[in-house]
Amino acid sequence: MLQKNLLEVRDLRVYFYSDEKRELKAVDGVSFSVGKGETLALVGESGCGKSVTSMAILRLVDSKGKITGGEVIFDGQNLLLLPESRMREIRGKDIAMIFQEPASALNPVYTIGEQILEAIMLHQKLSPSRAKEVALEMLRLVGIPEPEKRLNEYPHELSGGMKQRAMIAMALSCRPQLLIADEPTTSLDVTIQAQILELIRELQKKLGMALILITHDLGIVADMAERVVVMYAGKVVEEGNRFEIFKNPFHPYTVGLLRSIPRLDVERKKLDTIPGVVPEPSSFPVGCRFRGRCNFETGECVQEPPRTSLSNTHAVYCHHWEKVRDSNAEVLKECRAQ
Amino acid sequence: MVFYILRRLLFLPLALFGVSLLVFTMIGFLSPYQRLATFINNPERLKGENVDKLISQYGLDDPIFIQYLRWLKNVFRGNLGWSYVGKGPVFEVILERFPYTLELTIFSVIPIIFLGISLGVISALHHNRVVDHALRIFAVVGWSFPDFVFGLMVLMVFYSALGWFPPGNLSIWAETVVKSPVFRHITGMLTFDALLNGRLDIFWDALRHLLGPIFTLTYVELAFILRITRSSMLEVLQRDYVRTARAKGLSEKVVINKHARRNALIPVATVSGQTVVGLLAGTVIVETIFNRTGLGSFMALAAQQLDYASIMGGTLFFGLILILGNLCVDVSYAFIDPRVRLE
Numbered sequence: 315m316l317q318k319n320l321l322e323v324r325d326l327r328v329y330f331y332s333d334e335k336r337e338l339k340a341v342d343g344v345s346f347s348v349g350k351g352e353t354l355a356l357v358g359e360s361g362c363g364k365s366v367t368s369m370a371i372l373r374l375v376d377s378k379g380k381i382t383g384g385e386v387i388f389d390g391q392n393l394l395l396l397p398e399s400r401m402r403e404i405r406g407k408d409i410a411m412i413f414q415e416p417a418s419a420l421n422p423v424y425t426i427g428e429q430i431l432e433a434i435m436l437h438q439k440l441s442p443s444r445a446k447e448v449a450l451e452m453l454r455l456v457g458i459p460e461p462e463k464r465l466n467e468y469p470h471e472l473s474g475g476m477k478q479r480a481m482i483a484m485a486l487s488c489r490p491q492l493l494i495a496d497e498p499t500t501s502l503d504v505t506i507q508a509q510i511l512e513l514i515r516e517l518q519k520k521l522g523m524a525l526i527l528i529t530h531d532l533g534i535v536a537d538m539a540e541r542v543v544v545m546y547a548g549k550v551v552e553e554g555n556r557f558e559i560f561k562n563p564f565h566p567y568t569v570g571l572l573r574s575i576p577r578l579d580v581e582r583k584k585l586d587t588i589p590g591v592v593p594e595p596s597s598f599p600v601g602c603r604f605r606g607r608c609n610f611e612t613g614e615c616v617q618e619p620p621r622t623s624l625s626n627t628h629a630v631y632c633h634h635w636e637k638v639r640d641s642n643a644e645v646l647k648e649c650r651a652q
Numbered sequence: 653m654v655f656y657i658l659r660r661l662l663f664l665p666l667a668l669f670g671v672s673l674l675v676f677t678m679i680g681f682l683s684p685y686q687r688l689a690t691f692i693n694n695p696e697r698l699k700g701e702n703v704d705k706l707i708s709q710y711g712l713d714d715p716i717f718i719q720y721l722r723w724l725k726n727v728f729r730g731n732l733g734w735s736y737v738g739k740g741p742v743f744e745v746i747l748e749r750f751p752y753t754l755e756l757t758i759f760s761v762i763p764i765i766f767l768g769i770s771l772g773v774i775s776a777l778h779h780n781r782v783v784d785h786a787l788r789i790f791a792v793v794g795w796s797f798p799d800f801v802f803g804l805m806v807l808m809v810f811y812s813a814l815g816w817f818p819p820g821n822l823s824i825w826a827e828t829v830v831k832s833p834v835f836r837h838i839t840g841m842l843t844f845d846a847l848l849n850g851r852l853d854i855f856w857d858a859l860r861h862l863l864g865p866i867f868t869l870t871y872v873e874l875a876f877i878l879r880i881t882r883s884s885m886l887e888v889l890q891r892d893y894v895r896t897a898r899a900k901g902l903s904e905k906v907v908i909n910k911h912a913r914r915n916a917l918i919p920v921a922t923v924s925g926q927t928v929v930g931l932l933a934g935t936v937i938v939e940t941i942f943n944r945t946g947l948g949s950f951m952a953l954a955a956q957q958l959d960y961a962s963i964m965g966g967t968l969f970f971g972l973i974l975i976l977g978n979l980c981v982d983v984s985y986a987f988i989d990p991r992v993r994l995e
Binding site (some may be wrong): 369370374379402403404405406407411413415418419420421422423424426432433437467470481484643 | 911914
């Protein structure tokens with residue numbers, strides 16, 4: 315079991331320290347694993363700690379945050395214990411990352427070529443001419459037309475979709491084993507979104523790499539992911555494979571997320587929403603962090619919710635998962651009755 | 653780009669015309685009698701009906717626009733008038749004095765920009781820590797000092813007390829050498845001419861006389877560059893592309909010196925250009941305090957003596973420098989920031 319996993323995050327904690335010396339537990343005991351070549355989706359609203367988690371894997375949490383506990387086992391070694399120089403060799407080479415806003419994630423004063431070549435030259439001992447060939451090959455691979463010309467262009471001369479393609483080319487230029495894609499399509503047009511996702515999927519197959527897809531878009535999750543981890547307020551609330559999460563969500567938060575996507579096959583007058591907003595890290599409730607917004611809340615919820623394993627892959631962190639299951643069944647019955 | 657520069661240059665005469673009009677109007681507020689006084693060095697001649705005769709002789713009671721056109725006509729003939737303060741044609745006096753100011757600017761700009769940028773980057777990298785606070789206090793103090801106050805303090809400490817930085821342009825012995833026919837004047841700037849003449853002793857003497865003003869200008873102007881660099885660097889360090897650079901596995905040194913600093917310097921370049929232009933046209937106070945020959949001190953004297961030919965000529969010259977300087981700054985953007993297109 316352990317051998318199969320490329321990345322294992324165990325009980326990861328990232329705390330931020332605000333000016334008043336208060337601890338903000340942005341990521342609080344998160345665990346999950348990714349197998350070789352597998353796609354894992356990290357799902358949740360903005361502010362749930364999914365981006366911080368991904369930055370913590372690369373040990374790039376910004377200076378106000380600190381990784382205070384846990385392990386990040388990648389390829390058999392705990393990344394959190396590696397010296398910084400060794401960590402730099404892993405960043406960009408074994409684990410690469412692409413970001414939400416390709417427009418701001420590329421440096422405006424260097425050409426696309428300079429930025430891609432920089433990554434290649436850093437991690438692979440190649441001659442400049444050979445490195446350039448690799449860069450061109452990558453641009454072709456991500457479907458950028460006229461790669462020779464694009465190599466000498468600056469980011470602002472490319473469209474949003476092209477920028478993200480260039481970003482992907484840069485990230486994949488060293489053939490990483492794991493790609494972390496943090497909301498890779500959020501800032502793009504819907505048609506471009508589909509193209510970019512298709513491209514990522516295709517390249518993932520071609521290069522045999524694992525993918526951590528960070529998103530709040532459940533449509534993308536259904537489309538891309540094999541396994542799903544749902545996060546809320548810095549904690550994992552439910553995890554399972556795609557079918558388990560979409561068919562049998564047992565955490566009230568997962569259920570709420572699923573109900574809030576528009577669907578064509580079920581007739582509803584109004585789209586469901588989850589009442590309230592994600593609390594600030596400074597005012598996370600004790601016990602179950604979802605309890606202020608939850609319909610199933612009881613006095614029991616001030617206790618830390620236990621992990622309930624429902625199958626090899628499916629687990630939920632809720633005191634009342636059985637009630638949620640029953641309520642799901644009722645809703646389903648009603649829908650069928652209509 | 654060439655087209656852009658040409659178009660900007662086409663506007664140059666227009667801008668200068670505006671400048672001259674403004675200055676001439678201001679001079680027009682003086683009565684003919686006041687202005688006559690500036691023409692006459694012998695007070696005996698300013699008596700009785702002689703005054704009115706002289707006024708009409710010089711056309712000082714003509715309508716102001718006729719006087720302006722008369723002046724303009726002369727300018728087009730290349731005649732900016734006679735400078736009473738400089739005791740020579742205005743044009744020649746400016747050309748003779750300007751190299752001194754240029755020299756001071758060149759020597760001051762180097763420490764201003766290099767120290768300003770490096771200290772600004774250091775300050776940003778130590779954000780809200782002791783080094784940052786110390787540099788910020790240092791900068792605020794410099795920024796708050798009027799240059800005449802700080803200049804006087806430098807004079808007090810480094811000349812009066814320590815005797816290190818003497819005022820003036822040269823020591824007397826060096827001045828006699830420079831004025832002798834064996835000393836060739838090539839650039840008009842004393843330090844460079846001394847080097848070209850192979851006179852290291854004169855170079856050192858000229859440089860020693862420059863140190864006081866350089867020190868004053870550096871401290872007062874440095875703060876500005878430091879503060880801009882610091883805030884720009886702090887902003888850039890939060891940008892996504894810095895995160896991307898780190899995620900690539902680049903070392904912190906490369907991330908900062910290559911990815912962050914290059915972007916942070918874009919606004920600094922603007923400010924630096926303005927600083928250079930400002931120094932060329934604005935060393936009036938420092939030159940006066942340190943008793944240096946230069947365009948600034950010359951203009952100050954001309955204004956005191958109401959030498960209006962010199963004021964007009966000098967103002968036009970400063971206008972020209974400002975406009976050309978700003979053009980250079982604008983053109984330099986296109987080289988620094990690939991997103992800027994000059995059209």
